[in-house]
Amino acid sequence: MKPRIYLSAPHMGGEEMHFIREAFEQNWIAPIGPNVDGFERDLSEYLNGVHVAALVSGTAAIHLALLNLGVGPGDEVLVPTFTFSATVNPVVYQGAVPVMVDSEPDTWNMDPELLKEAIESRLRDHGKVPAAMIVVHLYGMPAQMDAIMEIALRYNIPVIEDAAESLGSLYHDQHTGTFGTMGILSFNGNKIITTSGGGALLSHHESFIDHARFLSTQARDNAPWYQHSHIGYNYRMSNIVAGIGRGQLQVLDQRVEARRKVYDWYQGLFAEIPGVTFLAEPEGVLCNRWLTCAIINPKKTAGITHKHLMENMAGENIEARHIWKPMHLQPVFAKHPAFINGVSEHLFHNGICLPSGSNMSPDDLNRIETVVRQTFSK
Ligand SMILES: Cc1ncc(COP(=O)(O)O)c(C=O)c1O
Known part of the structure; x- marks a missing residue:
C-alpha cells in the first residue's frame, strides 16, 4: 500500500x-x-x-x-x-x-x-x-x-x-x-x-x-x-x-503561500474538466486556502459525483472528505430554529474537501492527479 x-x-x-x-x-x-x-x-x-x-x-x-x-x-x-x-x-x-x-x-x-x-x-x-x-x-x-x-x-x-x-x-x-x-x-x-x-x-x-x-x-x-x-x-x-x-x-506566512499554491494547482488540474467549480476569492480578500473544496455537478460530468472521486481517492490511500454537513441537518441541533435558503445543503450534497496540506510532495500531487484524471475520463 x-x-x-x-x-x-x-x-x-x-x-x-x-x-x-x-x-x-x-x-x-x-x-x-x-x-x-x-x-x-x-x-x-x-x-x-x-x-x-x-x-x-x-x-x-x-x-x-x-x-x-x-x-x-x-x-x-x-x-x-x-x-x-x-x-x-x-x-x-x-x-x-x-x-x-x-x-x-x-x-x-x-x-x-x-x-x-x-x-x-x-x-x-x-x-x-x-x-x-x-x-x-x-x-x-x-x-x-x-x-x-x-x-x-x-x-x-x-x-x-x-x-x-x-x-x-x-x-x-x-x-x-x-x-x-x-x-x-x-x-x-x-x-x-x-x-x-x-x-x-x-x-x-x-x-x-x-x-x-x-x-x-x-x-x-x-x-x-x-x-x-x-x-x-x-x-x-x-x-x-x-x-x-x-x-x-x-x-505561518509560508504555510499560507503553500496552501494557496495547492489551490492554484487544483484549479489548473480541473480547468479542462467541466462541471467542477471552486470557491473564488472575492475582491479585497486574501483567503489562506486552509482546505481546497470542489463542487461537482454530476449533470455536467456525465454522472460522476463527489462520492465517486472520494471513493477512488480512498482506494489509493488518499484522504478526501465530505464538506461540513450543515448543523440544521444534525440530529442534535435539528430542533432549534433555522433560517434556510438551500445553499449549505447544495454544498453538502455536491462538495468534496481535497487534500490540501502544505507539505504534500510532487509525488503526492502526481498520485492525486492520476486519480482525478481516471475518475473523470470514465
Ligand atoms: C470552524 C471551527 N470552529 C471551531 C473549531 C474548534 O477548534 P478546536 O478543535 O481547537 O476546539 C474548529 C476546528 O476544530 C473549526 O473548524
Whole structure:
C-alpha cells in the first residue's frame, strides 16, 4: 500500500523543538510560563496588536467568549448552519439556544440578508434580539464582514468571530478574527498551523482577555488561599504546547503561500474538466486556502459525483472528505430554529474537501492527479 496522503497533515517548521527544549531545560513543564507569554505576544504582533489569551482549544475559546458576554439560559445565539459542530456546542453548554442561518453562495459563509431576516423574526416573536452572533470564516474564506458588522452594529449584537480555519486570511487588509467583539483561533492538528491541540481568544477589549485568563485558570480570587467566587475552567494552554505554537507562527506566512499554491494547482488540474467549480476569492480578500473544496455537478460530468472521486481517492490511500454537513441537518441541533435558503445543503450534497496540506510532495500531487484524471475520463 502506498503511503497515506492526508487531508491536512501537521507541518513543523523546525524551530518548535528549540522552544520545547528551552522549556525542558528550565523545567518549565507546568502550565503557564514564558512560552505562553511569548506565544501570546507573537500572536498579538502578527494580528496587529489585538489582545490574546492562549487556551487549550478553539472550542474552549468560544465557550469563554460566550461566558464573557454573559450568555445563558433564555438567550439565543445566531450561528451559521454551515460550520463544524464546535462552533455551536458551546452555545448549548451555556443553556442558550442556537439560531441557525444559512450561507450566501459567494463565500459560503453566513448570508447577511438571511441574518437580518432571522434577527427581525426573533425580534417579532420574542421582543428581543439574540444575545450574540458567531460568524465563521469557513475553509479560510472571510465572511462578508462589512455587511455583517453593519447589521451587528444596527441591532447592537456582539460578534464572536470563529476564525478557527482562517488564520492568515485577510478581509480588506485586516486579519479575520479581529473585527468582532471577540475572535477565536484553533491550533488543532489539522489546522494551517498547529500546536497538536490548542486555541486562542482574541479581543481589542483587554478586560475580556483578562477575564478569560481568570476563568481559564479555575477562577481563583486574589486571596492568600484558594478562594473562589466564580465557577472556573481548566482551559489555559500549557507551556510546552505554546512552544510548538511559537515555532509554527514563524512559518505561518509560508504555510499560507503553500496552501494557496495547492489551490492554484487544483484549479489548473480541473480547468479542462467541466462541471467542477471552486470557491473564488472575492475582491479585497486574501483567503489562506486552509482546505481546497470542489463542487461537482454530476449533470455536467456525465454522472460522476463527489462520492465517486472520494471513493477512488480512498482506494489509493488518499484522504478526501465530505464538506461540513450543515448543523440544521444534525440530529442534535435539528430542533432549534433555522433560517434556510438551500445553499449549505447544495454544498453538502455536491462538495468534496481535497487534500490540501502544505507539505504534500510532487509525488503526492502526481498520485492525486492520476486519480482525478481516471475518475473523470470514465
Ligand atoms: C470552524 C471551527 N470552529 C471551531 C473549531 C474548534 O477548534 P478546536 O478543535 O481547537 O476546539 C474548529 C476546528 O476544530 C473549526 O473548524
